[in-house]
Amino acid sequence: MxxxxxxxxxxxxxxxxxxxxxxxxxxxxxxxxxxxNMDHNDxxxxxxxxxxxxxxxxxxxxxxxxxxxxxxDPKFGEAYYNIGILEDRKGERDLAIQYYKQALEVNPxxxxxxxxxxxxxxxxxxxxxxxxxxxxTVEKDPEYEHAYFxxxxxxxxxxxxxxxxxxxxxxxxLAPDDYIAYNNYGSILEESGKYEEALExxxxxxxxxxxxxxxxxxxxxxxxxxxxxxxxxxxxxxxLELDPDYLNAYNNKGVLLLEMNELDKAIDTFSRAIRVSPExxxxxxxxxxxxxxxxxxxxxxxxxxxxxxxxPDNVAYAQKCKDFDAMRNTQEFQQLIRxxxxxxxx
Numbered sequence: 001m002x003x004x005x006x007x008x009x010x011x012x013x014x015x016x017x018x019x020x021x022x023x024x025x026x027x028x029x030x031x032x033x034x035x036x037n038m039d040h041n042d043x044x045x046x047x048x049x050x051x052x053x054x055x056x057x058x059x060x061x062x063x064x065x066x067x068x069x070x071x072x073d074p075k076f077g078e079a080y081y082n083i084g085i086l087e088d089r090k091g092e093r094d095l096a097i098q099y100y101k102q103a104l105e106v107n108p109x110x111x112x113x114x115x116x117x118x119x120x121x122x123x124x125x126x127x128x129x130x131x132x133x134x135x136x137t138v139e140k141d142p143e144y145e146h147a148y149f150x151x152x153x154x155x156x157x158x159x160x161x162x163x164x165x166x167x168x169x170x171x172x173x174l175a176p177d178d179y180i181a182y183n184n185y186g187s188i189l190e191e192s193g194k195y196e197e198a199l200e201x202x203x204x205x206x207x208x209x210x211x212x213x214x215x216x217x218x219x220x221x222x223x224x225x226x227x228x229x230x231x232x233x234x235x236x237x238x239x240l241e242l243d244p245d246y247l248n249a250y251n252n253k254g255v256l257l258l259e260m261n262e263l264d265k266a267i268d269t270f271s272r273a274i275r276v277s278p279e280x281x282x283x284x285x286x287x288x289x290x291x292x293x294x295x296x297x298x299x300x301x302x303x304x305x306x307x308x309x310x311x312p313d314n315v316a317y318a319q320k321c322k323d324f325d326a327m328r329n330t331q332e333f334q335q336l337i338r339x340x341x342x343x344x345x346x
Contacts, residue, residue, distance in 0.1 A: 009039035013048065025052060043073035050082065059086050077107030084116055093120045111141035118150065127154050145174040149181060161188050179208035183215045190218065195225045213242040217249055229256050245276050247283075254286055263290045281310035289323035297327045301336060308340045315340045 012035035020028035029052055036045050050065035063086055066079040073079075084099030097120060100113040118133035131154050137147040152167035168185040171178055182205035189198035199222045205215040220235030236253035239246055250273035257266035270287035273280050288303035304324075307314045318324055319337060327333050 009035045009042060009045070012038070013042065013045050017048065020048075020052065025055065028052060041072050043069040043076055043079075046072065047076065047079055047082075050079070054082075054086070059089070062086060075106040077103045077110055077113075080106065081110050081113050081116075084113065088116060088120065093123075096120065109140050111137050111144050111147075114140065115144065115147055118147065122150060122154070127157070130154065143174055145171050145178070148174070149178070152181075152184065156184065156188060161192055164188055177208055179205045179212055179215065182208065183212065183218060186215075186222075187218050190222050190225065195222050198222050199226070211242055213239045213246060213249075216242065217246070217252075220249075220252060224252070224256065229260060232256055247273055247277055247280050250276070251280075251282050251286065254283070258286060258290055258293075261293075263294055266290050279310060281307045281314065284310065285314050285317070288318075289321065292324050292327055295326065297330065297332070300324070300327065301332055305336060308336075312340065312343075 012031045016028040016031035016035060019025075019031060029049075032045060032049050032052065036042065036049065039045065046065045046069040050062040050069065053059070053062035053065060063083055066083045066086075069076050069079040080099050080103035084096045084103060087093075087099060088096035097117055100116045103110050103113040114133045114137040118130045118137060121127075121130035121133060131151065134147045134151045134154075137144050138151075141147075148167050148170045152164045152171065155161075155167065156164035165185060165188055168181050168188070171181040172185070175181070182201055186198045186201035186205060189195075189201060199219065202215055202219045202222060205212065206219065209215070216235050216238045220232040220239070223229075223232040223235060233253055233256050236249045236256075239249040240253075243249075250269055254266045254269035254273070257263075257269060267287055267290045270283040270290070273283040274287070284303045285307035288300045288307060291297075291300035291303060304314070304318060308318070315337060324333065
């Protein structure tokens with residue numbers, strides 16, 4: 001091909017890049033197509049065209065353009081990688097892994113390709129293999145904070161709390177605005193009994209994003225641990241303001257109200273949870289406790305029966321629970337326990 005023509009084509013491509021960076025996508029696209037018409041063997045031009053097509057939501061066309069770039073330059077690792085992302089986005093995860101691995105064959109330094117494989121393996125429950133790919137990600141890019149985040153998650157799931165904390169701290173070092181990392185870090189501190197420190201970390205999460213309901217939930221858990229039940233209830237109210245379907249918040253709030261002997265409020269809270277999820281056995285059991293303490297034996301028995309049907313373990317809990325002391329020796333209670341025990345043995 002005429003060298004002068006190639007130079008002109010490249011000039012159009014460079015000019016297209018400038019328009020693209022200035023937000024003028026239609027002009028960039030027109031110049032890029034002019035460049036490609038002059039030089040059909042410019043892999044970079046096709047790669048850039050695919051980028052623009054992605055921006056325009058033309059993902060099928062983008063794949064074709066990336067494949068053309070690979071056809072011209074079989075060692076174009078970033079093109080394989082970007083196809084992998086698109087296939088992953090479509091749910092074609094096996095195919096995505098193939099493209100990520102092809103990207104790494106030609107360019108072993110693409111950190112995102114390791115990360116893409118890691119995420120898929122992680123989602124499939126293949127945690128050890130995922131961890132290896134996360135580590136490879138941060139080996140190639142030591143500032144890849146998302147990989148550190150998921151490394152922390154895995155260690156948290158495995159109960160290796162100190163390692164999880166170290167990696168959440170690394171995420172926060174790299175991304176000081178990551179409110180989810182603060183939340184998860186604070187949750188581990190709470191589980192470790194470090195309530196004051198946990199509260200400080202959770203407060204930072206809430207400061208960064210006041211609308212993240214899980215941080216308010218964890219704050220409620222911590223305040224309860226610190227004996228501040230009334231403040232904990234307020235936290236659960238905030239959770240339910242942000243997410244009216246969050247069952248754990250209803251349950252925790254209701255239990256605190258039960259413990260504070262505010263039985264009508266507790267019953268209302270458990271009833272709301274049941275309306276959200278009629279299969280939520282904990283709320284039936286806890287509401288039965290409230291009714292029993294109010295002397296409403298018939299209502300208590302009905303809820304207790306439902307809770308046991310949904311979760312047979314509630315039979316053992318009911319046998320020991322002091323809330324049922326006033327009705328424990330009644331014929332109805334004893335018959336219910338015997339029947340449920342017999343049903344469980346069948």
